[in-house]
Amino acid sequence: MHIALYSPELPSSGSANGIVTYTRIMQAALKAAGHRATVFDRFGIEHDDGSIEQLGPDSRIAARIGRLRERIVGRSPVRWPVRFRHIIERIHSRHPIDVIEMEESFGFAGRLGLGIPVVTRLHGPHIFGKDEREPPQIARVSAARMEIERQALVGASGITSPSARLLDDTLGYYGISPTRTAFIQNPMPLSGTPWSVEGARTNNLLFIGRFDLRKGADITLRAFALAAKKVDDLSITMCGPDRGITTDDNENIKCKEWINKNIDKKIAGRIKFLGDIDHNTLNELRKIHKLQLSTSRFETFSYSIAESLAVGMPVVMANTYGLAEVVTDRENGFVAPIGDVNAFADAVVAALSDCERLARIGAAGRGLCARLLSPERIAAQTVDFYRTISG
Structure with a gap:
């Protein structure tokens, strides 16, 4: 299979982010199992041979006009445009993608419109991850984000979660019953010399x-x-x-x-x-x-x-x-x-x-x-x- 995984940043960035860590480990594990795994963010691609392509923003006319319009009139705080379709299209043109895996954030997964199956992986639904204390303006943005994330889940080809409780609670909150869901934990290889109580400082x-x-x-x-x-x-x-x-x-x-x-x-x-x-x-x-x-x-x-x-x-x-x-x-x-x-x-x-x-x-x-x-x-x-x- 060829699986394309979206990440906020590429694995090689070393960013202290759970999704970045997840995609780094998954890419290596999928490759070891004989599959093609490509990670992409908003600006580039990291192939499973370690090579990186930095593509930058979409240079096509429609995308450039959209960015110009935003600079002139601004962008609504409750709109989150998808700005990386050109990156997915580049990956797909070289090696057809079987499945795209994306987090639920900002509902991007439900708005690609590329005809490729998209699985939404629950890395932190905003319904549970938002701040406990939000001023009115931020609360308005949060409400819009929760709704667009709901729409992405409804339209997903499948939904996976590293937490069984989170999967049940998310679907229950939104009142949706997708046909294809799975509880699949995140990977973590054993590493280094095991911790020892003798090596640890006192208390x-x-x-x-x-x-x-x-x-x-x-x-x-x-x-x-x-x-x-x-x-x-x-x-x-x-x-x-x-x-x-x-x-x-x-x-x-x-x-x-x-x-x-x-x-x-x-x-x-x-x-x-x-x-x-x-x-x-x-x-x-x-x-x-x-x-x-x-x-x-x-x-x-x-x-x-x-x-x-x-x-x-x-x-x-x-x-x-x-x-x-x-x-x-x-x-x-x-x-x-x-x-x-x-x-x-x-x-x-x-x-x-x-x-x-x-x-x-x-x-x-x-x-x-x-x-x-x-x-x-x-x-x-x-x-x-x-x-x-x-x-």
Whole structure:
């Protein structure tokens, strides 16, 4: 088969984005299984031999006139034009595409109009991923986005999701019953030397994610502050861009200011904020930290958790969509209710209280990753489903 996968950026960009990570791993797995896999974004193509074509915007007259009109009269904030048909057409002209796989965002998948089967993969439906607090203007845009995403799902040749609960909840929310759907997890290969409790620093937690509400950075720090009262040498390293926490008054507070306002000074000194760092540095940090703390309010499939499972690092995670559906609490990970600061703090204290058990749980998490998230397994499931789509 020839499968074309849309991504916000090409895999070679190294962007810290879950869809970029997914397409990189899937492209390699599909190629290894004997299929052609091409990844494209709005500006170019990455072939499965590693070669890249940068095409830029559509230069045809109709597209140029459309862009000129937008520059003159502007574009409505509730319109999201598809600007990459020319890229798909170029791929298809060289090697006919059997299936296009795209995320649901902005309903692009339902508006290609190229006669090629399109499967919508749920990477983060806006109905669940939008901010909890939205000013009226943003709420209007969100409502339009949710409707156009609904239309894309209705018109899709098939729908897949890395979360069974997310698939059911999305279809239920929109009240639609497509004939072809599949729960197929995201792939994650095992990597590197397995994490060991001996190599980890004493009681040092690791948070990987944006400092914002969606990633639950505020929940992490409040849970850390509670746990730190019971574990004298507890510290935490925060890794990720500082987007700020939006308050009820729509004030955006950055990490340092938020800590000063909400965390006791004695405990605040044990918080280290590194900001956005590269993937290799993250892997090194995993080796020397005892526990990852992930308190997201929403996830479809957390690659930061999957990457920790892949090296056997124990994780305390929120009961969101995705990996929390397959992790068994205190067997191959730790799971706490979304937003429950006390439960997260208790889980951290319990995890650190028994290093031998922690090591067993980390190893069991790696075993879970090997069994369920093997790229070979996921690629085979994907191809089997796509054959039903392409005929």
